[in-house]
Amino acid sequence: MIRRVPPTEPFEVERHLSKNEALHGIHPDDTYLKPGRIPHIWCPGCGLGVVLNAYIQALKAREIPQDRASVISGIGCTGRAAGYLNMDTYHTTHGRAIPFATGLSLIRPELSVTVLSGDGDLFAIGGNHLIHAARRNVNVKVICVNNFNYGMTGGQSAPTTPLEARTSTTPYGNVEHPFNLVSLAAASGAVYVARWTAFHARFLVESISEAFMKPGFTFIEVITPCPTGYNRPNKLGAGLDMMKLFREKSEIHHGLDPNEAELDLKRRIVVGKFVDLEKPTFADGYEKLMNGDPKRA
Amino acid sequence: MNNGAVLTGEHFLNGDVACAEGALAAGCNFFAGYPITPATEVAERMSRRLPKTGGIYIQMEDEIASMAAILGASWGGAKAMTSTSGPGFSLMMENIGLGMMTETPCVLVNIMRAGPSTGLPTLVGQADVMQARWGSHGDYGVIAISPASVQEMFDLTIEAFNLSEQYRQPVFILSDEVVGHMYEKLVIPPAERIHRIERRKPEKRPDEYVPFMGEEDLVPPMACAGEGYRVHVTGLTHDEMGYPHMFHTTQERLVRRLVDKIRLNADKIIRLESDFMEDAKVVVIAYGCVSRSAREAVERARSKGLKVGMLRLITVWPFPTKKLRELAGRVETFIIPEINYGQVAYEVERCAGDRAEIVQVGIMGGTVHSPEDIYDVIEEFAQ
Numbered sequence: 066m067i068r069r070v071p072p073t074e075p076f077e078v079e080r081h082l083s084k085n086e087a088l089h090g091i092h093p094d095d096t097y098l099k100p101g102r103i104p105h106i107w108c109p110g111c112g113l114g115v116v117l118n119a120y121i122q123a124l125k126a127r128e129i130p131q132d133r134a135s136v137i138s139g140i141g142c143t144g145r146a147a148g149y150l151n152m153d154t155y156h157t158t159h160g161r162a163i164p165f166a167t168g169l170s171l172i173r174p175e176l177s178v179t180v181l182s183g184d185g186d187l188f189a190i191g192g193n194h195l196i197h198a199a200r201r202n203v204n205v206k207v208i209c210v211n212n213f214n215y216g217m218t219g220g221q222s223a224p225t226t227p228l229e230a231r232t233s234t235t236p237y238g239n240v241e242h243p244f245n246l247v248s249l250a251a252a253s254g255a256v257y258v259a260r261w262t263a264f265h266a267r268f269l270v271e272s273i274s275e276a277f278m279k280p281g282f283t284f285i286e287v288i289t290p291c292p293t294g295y296n297r298p299n300k301l302g303a304g305l306d307m308m309k310l311f312r313e314k315s316e317i318h319h320g321l322d323p324n325e326a327e328l329d330l331k332r333r334i335v336v337g338k339f340v341d342l343e344k345p346t347f348a349d350g351y352e353k354l355m356n357g358d359p360k361r362a
Numbered sequence: 363m364n365n366g367a368v369l370t371g372e373h374f375l376n377g378d379v380a381c382a383e384g385a386l387a388a389g390c391n392f393f394a395g396y397p398i399t400p401a402t403e404v405a406e407r408m409s410r411r412l413p414k415t416g417g418i419y420i421q422m423e424d425e426i427a428s429m430a431a432i433l434g435a436s437w438g439g440a441k442a443m444t445s446t447s448g449p450g451f452s453l454m455m456e457n458i459g460l461g462m463m464t465e466t467p468c469v470l471v472n473i474m475r476a477g478p479s480t481g482l483p484t485l486v487g488q489a490d491v492m493q494a495r496w497g498s499h500g501d502y503g504v505i506a507i508s509p510a511s512v513q514e515m516f517d518l519t520i521e522a523f524n525l526s527e528q529y530r531q532p533v534f535i536l537s538d539e540v541v542g543h544m545y546e547k548l549v550i551p552p553a554e555r556i557h558r559i560e561r562r563k564p565e566k567r568p569d570e571y572v573p574f575m576g577e578e579d580l581v582p583p584m585a586c587a588g589e590g591y592r593v594h595v596t597g598l599t600h601d602e603m604g605y606p607h608m609f610h611t612t613q614e615r616l617v618r619r620l621v622d623k624i625r626l627n628a629d630k631i632i633r634l635e636s637d638f639m640e641d642a643k644v645v646v647i648a649y650g651c652v653s654r655s656a657r658e659a660v661e662r663a664r665s666k667g668l669k670v671g672m673l674r675l676i677t678v679w680p681f682p683t684k685k686l687r688e689l690a691g692r693v694e695t696f697i698i699p700e701i702n703y704g705q706v707a708y709e710v711e712r713c714a715g716d717r718a719e720i721v722q723v724g725i726m727g728g729t730v731h732s733p734e735d736i737y738d739v740i741e742e743f744a745q
């Protein structure tokens with residue numbers, strides 16, 4: 066066989082190493098972002114910037130050095146968050162961020178390992194991994210961005226899409242019942258469970274920094290506007306309109322049974338911290354039963 | 363390393379257990395798996411041994427998760443392994459692709475049983491050869507090793523770890539139920555006599571490091587989590603900095619390098635065992651458990667004066683294309699007994715089919731060829 070392939074264009078190392086350095090550093094938090102990665106790919110009015118910023122503020126609040134933190138994500142709009150952070154970040158396959166993070170966290174227990182991904186990634190294709198990681202209580206911090214649909218692929222229905230809502234694959238309205246994510250995470254064994262919206266930026270920072278200090282599997286759901294995918298067919302307006310809706314409809318109920326934590330954009334959005342308990346982690350149990358050092362050889 | 367990981371001495375063990383011991387001797391300190399016949403004994407051994415040698419064993423919820431977990435552990439600096447069989451191997455394909463794309467060293471053991479689907483869970487097969495080569499979508503280079511004895515399950519598992527560290531990618535042990543379950547003598551050498559290769563680390567400072575720039579052998583040095591290099595690792599097409607770049611020129615550079623790092627280093631990776639080849643007109647090509655029957659058949663044919671040679675594939679992938687082309691000029695017939703409907707035979711035909719006769723001796727699974735099965739075919743073609 067004769068193989069004809071096009072010549073490859075060389076990679077300009079120098080140009081990439083120095084990329085956008087002039088602009089980088091203007092904002093004090095730029096150190097948390099990889100040089101040359103901004104502008105991001107997210108739509109105007111998207112809630113993802115709020116979540117990314119909350120993660121950064123929580124790191125700062127806890128004084129966790131960047132080289133001791135790692136973010137792992139799956140696929141989707143939220144999945145892209147990992148790539149902007151100036152630390153060791155892993156953008157894995159669809160739904161598989163949690164088992165990847167499990168491996169990393171067990172072998173490097175000193176790292177703060179966070180999974181930042183979307184509702185479709187974590188609860189549809191990755192649902193089985195999430196419930197088992199919660200059951201095992203591995204030391205992984207999950208931040209799940211719930212925008213009620215698959216944004217990246219153009220607004221299809223997700224396991225969180227409300228009954229009768231319209232998406233590009235439920236043109237007559239959704240006939241499926243959505244998951245209550247906080248209830249599912251709590252039932253699976255998460256030691257910390259909270260829900261906030263993109264409107265609750267301060268609460269969210271506090272919640273993430275609490276989770277950082279909590280050994281074991283923690284779960285934070287963040288409801289965000291997706292003006293491009295979900296808002297449009299459901300006539301919910303722009304990002305700002307959605308933020309107003311969050312303000313109007315949200316009620317904080319700390320300690321509420323997560324089964325009761327209603328999430329209905331038309332009626333009420335129950336937010337708050339629902340679970341905060343102590344339980345041995347996988348690594349604790351491993352150390353105790355194996356009577357050895359579970360870390361690296 | 364003197365943490366009890368290397369069980370120096372003579373043992374009588376099965377192939378699965380020998381594989382686990384080989385992994386430990388190679389420095390494996392992370393194992394994630396899911397129970398499946400006939401590979402379960404690898405996991406069971408690891409669950410017993412890893413906690414006592416300072417490693418981590420975890421049983422995951424499925425094989426998809428097992429493969430993901432070993433990739434994560436590898437980026438944490440671990441030498442990581444999983445083991446499975448056909449149905450699990452199918453599930454692992456997705457994250458094998460991620461491992462190839464992100465150049466993550468790890469070892470995946472497939473103790474082949476007969477498929478498709480659930481097939482014959484407890485009985486032998488060899489029909490995953492092409493799946494190992496082409497199973498995950500997209501182009502990439504593959505290394506797959508096929509042990510034929512308990513001793514080789516140990517030795518070649520070490521080799522698999524070394525190759526995975528050297529070429530920075532998942533490496534497959536493509537064994538089979540017979541070799542996995544057979545008991546034989548195993549000699550484990552002293553720890554200091556075990557040759558171990560470790561992944562190359564960056565020598566440059568973090569601000570000068572280009573994480574996906576291949577060196578002379580096309581393999582980039584690897585910075586793991588928490589080492590201060592702040593690397594972004596993605597399954598998306600990425601430039602040398604590791605950043606997603608949705609452009610055909612970047613795809614061309616990246617994927618060509620992923621394929622070429624194995625293709626151009628193939629001569630260094632390929633391992634063959636050849637016997638009685640000098641004057642051979644007929645050559646039997648076999649691998650794994652079938653090579654044991656084939657050897658006996660070839661020896662019997664030789665004792666009867668037939669000009670028969672034997673080529674055993676220790677590495678099934680990369681395929682020894684060059685060697686086969688060389689032989690095709692003087693060998694008249696290649697006989698390929700294998701437990702499938704023609705997978706290695708297909709490759710042999712590709713390399714030598716224009717100049718030699720290719721005879722595949724297939725069984726669909728559940729049993730191994732007897733030496734007679736192979737001898738009869740040799741006799742027919744060597745007269």
Ligand code: SF4
Pocket residue numbers: 106107108110111112113142212216217290291292293294295
């Ligand atoms: S599609 Fe939705 S979630 Fe995705 S970036 Fe746009 S607004 Fe955000």
